[in-house]
Amino acid sequence: MPAVRSVRVQAEPFDPAAEVDALRAGRPQIGAVVSFLGLMRDLNDGEPVESMTLEHYPGMTEKALEAIAAEAAARWALEGIRVVHRIGELEPEEPIVLVAVASRHRAEAFRACEFVIDYLKTRAPFWKKERVAGGERWVAARHGDSEAERRWEQPPDGA
Amino acid sequence: MIRVCYFASLREQLGRAEEPLELPAGVADVAGLRARLRERGGAWAEALAESRPVLCAVNQVMARPDQAIADGDEVAFFPPVTGG
Numbered sequence: 001m002p003a004v005r006s007v008r009v010q011a012e013p014f015d016p017a018a019e020v021d022a023l024r025a026g027r028p029q030i031g032a033v034v035s036f037l038g039l040m041r042d043l044n045d046g047e048p049v050e051s052m053t054l055e056h057y058p059g060m061t062e063k064a065l066e067a068i069a070a071e072a073a074a075r076w077a078l079e080g081i082r083v084v085h086r087i088g089e090l091e092p093e094e095p096i097v098l099v100a101v102a103s104r105h106r107a108e109a110f111r112a113c114e115f116v117i118d119y120l121k122t123r124a125p126f127w128k129k130e131r132v133a134g135g136e137r138w139v140a141a142r143h144g145d146s147e148a149e150r151r152w153e154q155p156p157d158g159a
Numbered sequence: 160m161i162r163v164c165y166f167a168s169l170r171e172q173l174g175r176a177e178e179p180l181e182l183p184a185g186v187a188d189v190a191g192l193r194a195r196l197r198e199r200g201g202a203w204a205e206a207l208a209e210s211r212p213v214l215c216a217v218n219q220v221m222a223r224p225d226q227a228i229a230d231g232d233e234v235a236f237f238p239p240v241t242g243g
Contacts (some may be wrong), residue, residue: 040243054242057235059186060219084241097243117243123221125235126242127167137169141212141239 003078003102007065008058011016011088014093020100027102030079034109035100036117042092044139052090057125061085061158064124072101072116076108083116085126115152121145166237168202169213172206182230186217189215190224192234212239 006023016037024030042049069081080102090096099116103109128139164177197207204236207213211213215222216235228234 014203055164056242057164057216057219057237060216060235063219111225121243122240125166125216125237125240126163129167131182138238139241141241 001024003069003073003131004037004080005066005069006081007062007069007085009061009081009085009087011086013086014084014097014098016098017083019082021099022079023100024102027079029104030102031104032106032109033102034101034106034113035098036113037095038097038117040092040094040096044130047132050133051072051092052131053129054085054087054090054096055127056085056087057130060125065120068116068119068123071119072112075121076103076112077113078103078108081112083120084092085120085124087126088150118148118152122149127137161230163196164233164235166172168238169206169236172202174202182228186226186228188228189217192228193224193236195236196236207236213237214239215228217221226230 004104016035020033020035024033037132040052065083069083072078074083082098082100084098085095099113099120101109101113101116122145130137130139160179161182163179163180165173165175170176183195187194193213194208197204213236217226217228218233
């Protein structure tokens with residue numbers, strides 16, 4: 001059976017534990033769930049950050065996330081993938097993104113989870129704008145994110 | 160006609176989120192459209208300068224500079240993404 005895929009982009013906060021439960025509940029063949037939760041920090045580039053606004057490209061965002069989830073499902077034997085990403089206003093400590101991956105055994109879930117967040121960072125059209133003491137600033141893309149994405153250009157191990 | 164969209168810092172610099180545009184004669188691909196928009200001068204020349212890391216999507220899929228553009232397409236320009 002193919003992996004059950006779900007991607008959502010929403011302004012409302014979400015409950016990470018409830019999302020993980022929804023991914024695995026009633027599916028006893030699942031032996032492992034690996035999840036990544038990205039949180040808003042109160043510090044960036046050495047400066048306190050008060051809040052953040054996340055802009056995105058409606059339509060393309062969902063397509064890009066679907067494509068990344070489909071790619072992960074094609075590379076590894078997975079039971080399910082769930083991606084939830086916030087947009088709009090966020091405050092420090094709030095979850096920004098959840099990537100949860102379910103599989104029969106842990107290895108696939110670990111690798112696929114990291115793959116999805118690495119690809120999301122460089123391929124999904126989101127942009128962060130931070131509010132700091134002196135005003136607002138757009139967050140610059142990190143070189144390390146492109147490096148992380150390139151690691152996956154090699155065929156997956158064990159394939 | 161094509162629809163051109165701008166996002167994030169690019170949208171702010173250019174002062175617009177989107178515009179309908181008659182596909183200019185002689186413009187066949189993403190790089191050609193970007194060059195033509197630069198000819199508007201001012202903020203356009205600056206924000207879309209070749210030295211700037213500007214990404215493009217055609218019909219909501221990431222596109223390379225040599226991707227063809229046709230009538231009816233939705234073309235978007237934006238800075239490198241910073242989600243997650």
